[in-house]
Amino acid sequence: MIPDYSIGLLVAFAAAGLAFYALMRETDGLHRLLLTDLIEVVTLAFIALIGTDLAEALILPGLVVGVSELIALSEIYRIKEGYTLPPGPGLQIEVMESAPAILAALLVIYGIVLSGFSGGAVAGLGVIFYFLCRDHHERFELIETASGYSWVFWIVAFFVFMVFPQYWFFAVMLAGSAILVKVMAKMSLIGTMRGGPNA
Amino acid sequence: MPDIGGADLFVLEFGDILHYYTPYTATLFILAAIFTGLVIVSRPEGQIDIAFGGDAYYAKETAISEMRFRRFMAIACGLATMGAMGSGDLFNFTLFASLVGITNVGIVAAVKNRHVLDAAYEYGIVAMVATLPLFGGAALILATTGTLSIPALAAGGFAVPLIGRGLLALGVIGEGMAPFYAAKAEMFRAPGAPYVIMCSLSSLLIFLRVVEIVITI
Numbered sequence: 299m300i301p302d303y304s305i306g307l308l309v310a311f312a313a314a315g316l317a318f319y320a321l322m323r324e325t326d327g328l329h330r331l332l333l334t335d336l337i338e339v340v341t342l343a344f345i346a347l348i349g350t351d352l353a354e355a356l357i358l359p360g361l362v363v364g365v366s367e368l369i370a371l372s373e374i375y376r377i378k379e380g381y382t383l384p385p386g387p388g389l390q391i392e393v394m395e396s397a398p399a400i401l402a403a404l405l406v407i408y409g410i411v412l413s414g415f416s417g418g419a420v421a422g423l424g425v426i427f428y429f430l431c432r433d434h435h436e437r438f439e440l441i442e443t444a445s446g447y448s449w450v451f452w453i454v455a456f457f458v459f460m461v462f463p464q465y466w467f468f469a470v471m472l473a474g475s476a477i478l479v480k481v482m483a484k485m486s487l488i489g490t491m492r493g494g495p496n497a
Numbered sequence: 498m499p500d501i502g503g504a505d506l507f508v509l510e511f512g513d514i515l516h517y518y519t520p521y522t523a524t525l526f527i528l529a530a531i532f533t534g535l536v537i538v539s540r541p542e543g544q545i546d547i548a549f550g551g552d553a554y555y556a557k558e559t560a561i562s563e564m565r566f567r568r569f570m571a572i573a574c575g576l577a578t579m580g581a582m583g584s585g586d587l588f589n590f591t592l593f594a595s596l597v598g599i600t601n602v603g604i605v606a607a608v609k610n611r612h613v614l615d616a617a618y619e620y621g622i623v624a625m626v627a628t629l630p631l632f633g634g635a636a637l638i639l640a641t642t643g644t645l646s647i648p649a650l651a652a653g654g655f656a657v658p659l660i661g662r663g664l665l666a667l668g669v670i671g672e673g674m675a676p677f678y679a680a681k682a683e684m685f686r687a688p689g690a691p692y693v694i695m696c697s698l699s700s701l702l703i704f705l706r707v708v709e710i711v712i713t714i
Contacts, residue, residue, distance in 0.1 A: 303640060314629060321626065327618065334625045344633040348640045356588055356639075360632050363595045367625045370599060374606045374621060378614040 306347045314340045327379075331371055338364035394431040402428035409482065413474040418481025425486035445483035451476035500651070502709055508585075513646060515585040521709060525702050526582040532698050533575030536568060539691040567607045571695040574600035578699040582706055587638060587645040590710065591631045591668065594703050598624035598672035601696045620674060627671020634664030638714070650714040662711045669707040673700030 317336040324330050341364065345356050402424040409421025455473035458465055502519030509516040518526060541564050546555040574597060581593035602624060606617040639645050642655040650657060 330622060334622055337626050337629050341629045341632045344636045348636055359592050363628060367599055370602060371621045374614055374618050378618055
């Protein structure tokens with residue numbers, strides 16, 4: 299009987315081989331950028347294969363590194379190719395006028411119920427959708443300030459865990475709500491990325 | 498296991514995760530610190546290109562905003578390098594190495610020149626792809642030994658797989674690939690000399706550190 303880990307490793311190595319082969323064959327710049335994402339996913343699979351709590355903690359920084367490099371490279375590609383904002387208004391369809399408020403409200407409320415990282419991701423998705431469909435002349439400073447303060451609260455919660463362990467429930471609540479706001483604020487910025495003046 | 502770093506000079510423990518400096522890594526750390534200081538105090542060069550076959554020349558100006566961004570990236574690169582020198586945790590080291598890769602891309606990509614951006618894009622793809630062997634190597638070592646702590650692995654008793662070490666070294670080579678793009682002269686033809694030095698120095702330092710790690714564990 300081959301252990302599960304070895305089978306998973308074999309699949310991951312095969313996927314990595316395929317992804318590298320595709321990257322080697324591809325010559326178009328944008329397609330190569332998309333193929334690097336394929337390799338990022340295999341990287342996360344390698345970490346996920348460990349299958350412990352530690353792996354869960356290691357996936358997040360791995361994901362952040364991958365996403366930040368992807369965003370940086372897309373920005374370089376955009377400037378390199380000289381792509382700019384298309385003139386005139388974008389897509390104008392009815393559903394983008396009426397749906398965002400309802401869907402965003404539902405997702406944000408459900409995200410608040412979930413709280414924590416997953417809640418932040420769900421609520422952030424709602425906010426992204428809202429900003430994507432509606433105008434994005436929002437107040438960047440406000441979002442950034444909220445994100446910064448919530449990060450501080452998150453760190454404070456960790457200090458409470460270490461220094462006053464008896465107040466753990468307060469710290470859990472503080473960390474859960476702070477990370478909700480932080481993830482939501484960070485994700486909502488994605489919905490506003492359209493190469494505008496303050497993007 | 499061969500101990501090429503020497504005795505520990507300083508150890509800072511956060512539970513399982515620790516930072517430590519041996520004479521070897523302390524030397525590399527001081528080198529990174531000196532160059533970060535130089536980047537902070539120095540001003541960008543005023544590069545002059547001579548038009549071939551005549552007396553004319555072009556004087557290139559570095560815009561203030563571009564200079565500030567590149568200086569910030571160079572300082573961030575120096576800090577990431579310093580972190581990589583002292584880290585006693587394999588995964589933290591890989592994160593610092595990938596941070597060095599990102600900031601190296603940033604140092605070069607701030608120059609709005611088609612050729613420079615082309616080179617930065619190619620290097621960026623290599624740096625991004627290199628996260629696979631980098632994190633893959635660390636994950637393999639964690640899965641087979643159950644620990645990421647470099648001192649614990651160095652103490653012996655673990656069978657660290659050769660492929661794990663190989664992937665780790667390969668990943669760092671990919672992240673620190675910037676100097677090899679010197680062959681693409683465009684990448685280094687960008688004005689603003691002191692900042693580009695940080696690319697070469699950080700790559701050299703993370704190479705030296707990963708060699709020490711791979712031999713020690």
